[in-house]
Amino acid sequence: MQAIQILIDGFAISSLYAIGAIGFTLMFGVSGVLNLSHGAIMVVSAVAAWAVAGALPVGPFGGALAGVVTGVVFAYATYLLVVRPIQTSRTIPGEEKEIFVLTGTLIWGIMLAEAVAYFFTNNPKTVLPLISGVVMIFGERTPSNKIMTAVIAWAVIGLLWLLVNRTKAGKTLMAAAINPRALTLLGYELSHIYLLVWGIYGVLVGLAGVLLGAFLGVSSDNVGTLTASAFSIVVLGGLGSVSGSLIAAYVVGYLETFTAYLIAPSIRTVPVLLLLVAVVYIRPQGLMGRR
């Protein structure tokens, strides 16, 4: 029975990790930006979904939609207010820009977290579950919302796959990831591609935040952990590799669930960190990294 519990719980949490991490890795792959305000935007989106669903008669789906829109708005705000000014700056030397982007997004994330704590307190908020109730899976009582979380996550991953592999815009995205210079030589405007990738990122991060908020609840105190968890998954999978992140999300999700069930819930993240150290030693490019 415990095996089934681990299987179900691990799958749900891993799917959730996957959409958060895929956004993070896609962003790095296409535009070279490691966005350290990732966790903050997730929390802002979840809190927005909670606040809108609480204040307006829009129901759980209306709230969730508001959360995703908030994710997109804050993703663009991050790009236009923090990342782009650094990238286009003439005073910051080119080789230091990456460090500036890291620091800039980190500070921006802290500002967002503090703002959430100031306006909404650091008490955790929970987003209304999209569907309520429980279903029995092999005799295990499972919240329907947990299944819904996994279904939505996989639907979004599927859509993303279609977008990247079957549309022109998606193919340009991949091209930008592989060789941005060649793309500009072919007459593509890189800044348009960046706007597209930040938009996709916003949807993914907003959705990840909303689903997390409905699944476990979020607080402004979680911002650092959420960024760190996305970062470890992406490093484990190989920076910039979408399929690597997908696999890594499941490795991390299941490893955590195993630990929580079979050893102790209080050390749930420890084995993942050990694994991360091992990967960095033995295979620094990550599971699927190209280098």
Place this chain on the structure above:
Amino acid sequence: MKEISHSKRRATLLASVLAGALALPLAAQAADPIKIGVIAETSAISGVAIPNGAKLAAEEINKAGGINGRMIEIVEYDDHNSAADAVRAFQRAGNQDKVVAVIASYVSEVVLALQPWSARMKLPMITPGAASDVITQRVHDDYANQKYVFHGYLASTQIADAVCEAGKDILVTQMKVKTAVVMSEDAAWTVPLDEEYLKCLSGIGIKVVDHIRLSPDTTDFTPIFNKVEGLKPDVIVTGISHVGVQPTVQWQQQQVPMAMFGVSSQASSSTFWKDTNGAAEGVVFNMVSAPDVASTPKTIPFAQAYEKKYGITPGYAGYTAYDDVYMYADAIKRAGSTEPDKLVAAMEKTDWVGTIGRIQFLGQDSKFTHGMKIGPGFVSGLMVQWQGGKTVTVWPADAATGKLRFPANIKLGN
């Protein structure tokens, strides 16, 4: 003649200006406010209730003329739930802002870090919400140095006893509970709490089948609840304060069939219902005062004034912080001074009916030196339950405003 009168007049003018200049600071001193420092984590529900409650009390005292004509000024510091920030705030409060006394924090770890500074700087301090037994233990063991510290909330052991006393009636008699799992967060305040839980639960005939200490960083409680469910206890006895919303929501979403009963500090504010989207339904928790129970004639007027001013009902430390300002004011009035030793001596003689009950501090003969007297006629516990968006007091019978009611999925003992 004319000359003389002119110079005379000038001299008089000069003299009066000089006298005025000298008198000015004297007059200012008489009207100088008496400053009380408030150190708390203002982004937390339980934390923000501390400055809010204190400010409300100061406003009322000032409106009624202050302390012998001197106004009370509350100086606020946000410690971000960090002991280091709190210590810096405490030093600043004493050395720069010249506060005469401090009201500090609901987190035991923070209060324990401030305690040596209170002793070193001889700056009286009271905590409206921390619970660790070690606070009063230190005063008891090293009275000469530590006497500046007062405990304005129940010690963990006393809280556990209050929960067990209510449990005898609610759990054993009404719900026919025979077994329990104790589930507490890993923190300084729950060490003595759990120790006493294990003792007093078996004392009322409940068998504790497991004792879980969870990390306050836990976000996914599914494995914990699954484990608890596997043990098939009749009830979960809680000791949680840093966590609250998340376990409650997951308990409801998973439809864990056992009631949660005990301490759940986050549940003590009205925002809890909204934060959990109503998952709080059925949660039973301990409080020393509730917005709907007239523990004293002051409780309900305070809760109403607080809600009117801040839009939410006070978290548990709001009641005590409000009382603390009044007790300091009363002690300063009786001592006729803000001098630390005189203030402490006056505080020890406190006999104040506040919002949580009649408050007197225990002496050196008790192991809870400078803790509050607990029991009927003084401060005693209530059990409160979330029902349909409202908190309803369900115990003791003479204070109850409603009957115990659980969601359908909760199986009661049999």
